[in-house]
Amino acid sequence: MKEAALQCGTLWLREMKRFVRQRSRVVGAFMQPLVFWLLLGAGLKASFRPEGTAPGGGFVEYFYPGVLILVLLFTAIFSTIATVEDRHAGFLQGVLVSPIRPAALVMGQALGGTTLGLMEGLIFLALAPLAGIPLGIAAIAASVAAMALVAFALTSLGLLIAWRIESTQGFHTIMNLILMPLWMLSGAFFPAKGAPFWLGWAMRVNPLTYGVAALRRSLYRAHPAFTGHLPAMGPSFAISLGFALVSFAAAAAIVRRSNAF
């Protein structure tokens, strides 16, 4: 147990060090969603006023929680790409022939991604007043919990997908095919209500929908009226926790299988 904690801890520490020493990553994971938010928010403000947003807030406000999730997604993608590069470089082979437990490997990477996601997320959270969302302590605490679950789930999912992929190009393809649609169909970009029937269903079975809902409800803790037709707080958190656990277990299983006789 102690050894697993050491293994997990050292993987986490490496993620932190790498992140701090690669400024472009810090900027990339944060700036890109910020630019998305400002441009799309400003551009769609006039034509798109989703139900459930505060009066006068419009798309800039609706889109804000979605962009927070996007920050987490990008951070997860960046740390997963690092895993693909590790494999390519031979670094991962050295880890695989060590006595590391698969669960410790995935946990270390996932916690690393979660920590980085949360750091970026917190910076972004400070912009909430700009989106017209006033935050209290309870709302911040609940939002952080929701972000942690989503970041953990997305990093584990990324690892699960990336584990067998040999090249970063391959990962980009998969990312565009799986991870981005997962985000687009999560209610981050547009609400399920009013979407075509099949799309509505796709959004309902998308686990990330509940992560976005959990975050939205957390942000609007003081004003539950603004959250429209979203799934309730409890189920959203429960499903997000399930998403995180299932992704983690699946990633650990694929690592164990690839590294066991």
Next chain:
Amino acid sequence: MGAANAKTGLGPHTTAEDVRTGLAVEVAGVGFSYGDRVALADVSFRVRSGEFFGFLGPNGGGKTTLFHLLATLSVPQSGRICVLGCDLATERAAVRRQIGVVFQNPGLDGKLTALENLLYHGHLYGMYGSRLRSRALAALEQLGVASRAADLVETLSGGLRRRVEAAKALVHDPALLLLDEPSTGLDPVVRRDFTRYLQELCRSRGVTVVLTTHYLEEADLCDRIAVLHRGSIVATGTPAELKAQVGGDVVVAHTRSPTALREKIERRLAVRAVTVDSTVRIEHARGHELAHHIMEAFGGEIDSISVGHPTLEDVFVHVTGSRFAGADEEASA
């Protein structure tokens, strides 16, 4: 006897020397294929404890496949591998704690310092604190890179990185150090330096070293080598033993029409010759006399001729009948 062997993991052909020193690696009848392509066919060999053992072979000969098997990254499709007395099929976890592995691809994180890379590695093996720190520093010291401990790995030269990698593989004090083509990409001087460090390690700490190489000079520095060609081991022994298999001197004549020349030489001088690319090679007890006769008889058809003691390249030609590809790359570099 049979029961005793089963218990110790020793095979029926174990020699008295093997028993005395103990076996670090025993591979028996191992085969491995990628689909239809056979990478290893019925490979068997032994490495004694404390030996500096090399696998010599051109690229594509099966070295890396064999290496991955020894490093516990893949499983043999047939046959059996014992490392340090443990059967890889059943005691993989125990084997992993006792081996240090340096892969062909760089295994260091360039964004971490040399020391950080070693500490990271130690944590994976359950080591920590001041004990780990002093072991890591000692390993860097051993490879002569202690002064660069605090430098980011990405700022180090290729030769220094290789040494840091070897130090990393030694942090957990393995009994067996495995290195896959450790000196590929290093210039000859740095390469020789690196091999010396490994030899020193082998002598002073009793670490068994097994490496793969396609450099003949590197193989020459090994205690024993196995020549791997097209997935099979075609010769095993000390470099001197292998060279002794080649009779006397080696005469090599460069020519534009090797086949014609070979036939003429064989007919006229009653010797056995082989053609390899644009050369005709003859192993002969008295090479100088033979070269003289050849020049006298066929001087007009020969661009150049040389006489020398057998090298490992000659050994390779002797046992396989084909040219050593790695050696050619070496000559043109």
